Amino acid sequence: MRAVIAGAGPAGLYFAYLLKRAHPDAAIDIFEQNPPDATFGFGLAFSERALAFLRAEDADTWAAVEPALERWNDSVLYLNGTEIRIDGMGYAGIGRLRLLQLLQQRARSVGIAPVYGRPVASLDELGEADLVVGADGVNSLVRRSADFGTEIAEFTNRFAWYGTPKKFPALTHTFIRTSAGSFNAHHHPHAPDMSTFVVEMDAATFDACGFDRASEEEARRACEEIFRDTLQGAPLISNKSIWRRFPRVTNRRWSCGNFVLLGDALRTAHFSIGSGTRLAMEDAVALARALKANNFDVPLALAAYEETRRPAVERLVAAANASAEWYENFASHMQLPPLEFAMRYITRSGRVDVERLRQTSPEFMAAYEVADAS
Numbered sequence: 001m002r003a004v005i006a007g008a009g010p011a012g013l014y015f016a017y018l019l020k021r022a023h024p025d026a027a028i029d030i031f032e033q034n035p036p037d038a039t040f041g042f043g044l045a046f047s048e049r050a051l052a053f054l055r056a057e058d059a060d061t062w063a064a065v066e067p068a069l070e071r072w073n074d075s076v077l078y079l080n081g082t083e084i085r086i087d088g089m090g091y092a093g094i095g096r097l098r099l100l101q102l103l104q105q106r107a108r109s110v111g112i113a114p115v116y117g118r119p120v121a122s123l124d125e126l127g128e129a130d131l132v133v134g135a136d137g138v139n140s141l142v143r144r145s146a147d148f149g150t151e152i153a154e155f156t157n158r159f160a161w162y163g164t165p166k167k168f169p170a171l172t173h174t175f176i177r178t179s180a181g182s183f184n185a186h187h188h189p190h191a192p193d194m195s196t197f198v199v200e201m202d203a204a205t206f207d208a209c210g211f212d213r214a215s216e217e218e219a220r221r222a223c224e225e226i227f228r229d230t231l232q233g234a235p236l237i238s239n240k241s242i243w244r245r246f247p248r249v250t251n252r253r254w255s256c257g258n259f260v261l262l263g264d265a266l267r268t269a270h271f272s273i274g275s276g277t278r279l280a281m282e283d284a285v286a287l288a289r290a291l292k293a294n295n296f297d298v299p300l301a302l303a304a305y306e307e308t309r310r311p312a313v314e315r316l317v318a319a320a321n322a323s324a325e326w327y328e329n330f331a332s333h334m335q336l337p338p339l340e341f342a343m344r345y346i347t348r349s350g351r352v353d354v355e356r357l358r359q360t361s362p363e364f365m366a367a368y369e370v371a372d373a374s
Contacts (some may be wrong), residue, residue, distance in 0.1 A: 001023060001130050001131070002029070003133060004029050005133040005135055006029075006031055006136040006140070006354070007031075007135035007171055007263075008031075008034075009035070009137065009280070011135035012114075013114070015350040016114075017061075017313070018058075019114065021231065023292070030115065032116050032117075032124060033117070033119040034116065036104060038056050039096040039100055040365070041096055042162070042190060043094065043188065043189075043195070043196035044094055045087075045171055045274040045277060046092050048092055053285065061102075062322075068095075070188075071092045072091055072171065073081055073090050074087050074167075075091070075331060075340070076118075078174040079338050080177055081229075082338045084339060084342040084358075086342060086364045087362070089361065093201065095194065119357055120275075123145050129258070130258060131298050132258055135265060135280070138264045138265070140261065141313050142265060143265050145259070146257065146259045148261065149251055151250050153306075155257065156245065157200055158200070158243045158244065158245060158329060159240070159244065160241045160243050161198050162199065162237060162241075164195050164235065165239060168188060169189070169190040171187075179207050180205060180209045181209060182202065183328065184327070185199050185200070186198040197231075199223045199226075199227070211241045219335070220238050248268060248316075254305065254310070263283055264280065267317055268322065269317050269371060273316075275316055279316060282312075286308060287305045290308065291305075319351050319358075326348035337371065340372075342364070
């Protein structure tokens, strides 16, 4: 069996590792247009529940990843300077590049050496294969090379991904209203000496502040000024920190012939629930499992992959879309009292309700219920 994988991000690397482990005789080639140390953005955040699959499915990879995680137990909101802490929200952060390095090591441990710096204009360049895996992101060549029934739309908010040497103690969301408009920042630690800092604003604020005309450096300095109190003098660091709208990618079909999609090539999940990389790695697990269960019969395995994996993906993507819609209107939510704002925030995706909060976040719920009764 020969499998060709386009893309050496988390989905492609992890699938290659799992497939080789299940089928040692398989020939597996990974092609990646970027160098091995290139990555967009800075860090990733996972809920503790999101990482449960890795502990359960792959003890060796979990043992490699776990020491690199930054952990915290609360989620913190700042609404125009007022702090609201939601206890019991366990999360972990890791640098994007660090995760890639660890997955590269896992791939090498089973004899897989991705080909980096190899742009591909046509899949014909890659030769005959029994399986062609599109793990090549939002702009997937594999997806564009067959009829998957793709639909792409964009949310209207703009965001840019920065890093900062300021160490934040938890997953924090800072909402600020200025004379020019409303802003929010998603920030969390991802390494002992670095945090991720994503700045977001609605379209009206983006236009009013002139970010559409600003250079990358001008925009960075402007964001440092807007979030001066939050950063406490620490700089923002750019890494392809351009302003973009979040793309909403869906596909009616997950496979076409012997082509199949994983991760962002298959569908996107808004960054506000921190599940894109989790979904990509779970896709890899599901596809490798389907191949093994069907004796590496590709047509049977691809049908089984979609049938078994689609329900869970659709539930999580629906939650991500609900979260994104909340952020599309975050400026109007900022008019709420702080604790009511926090309740709307934490329940925005539909995955957390009041009963769950009473169990996981008793301090927050006690404060909320006192305020709600007054």
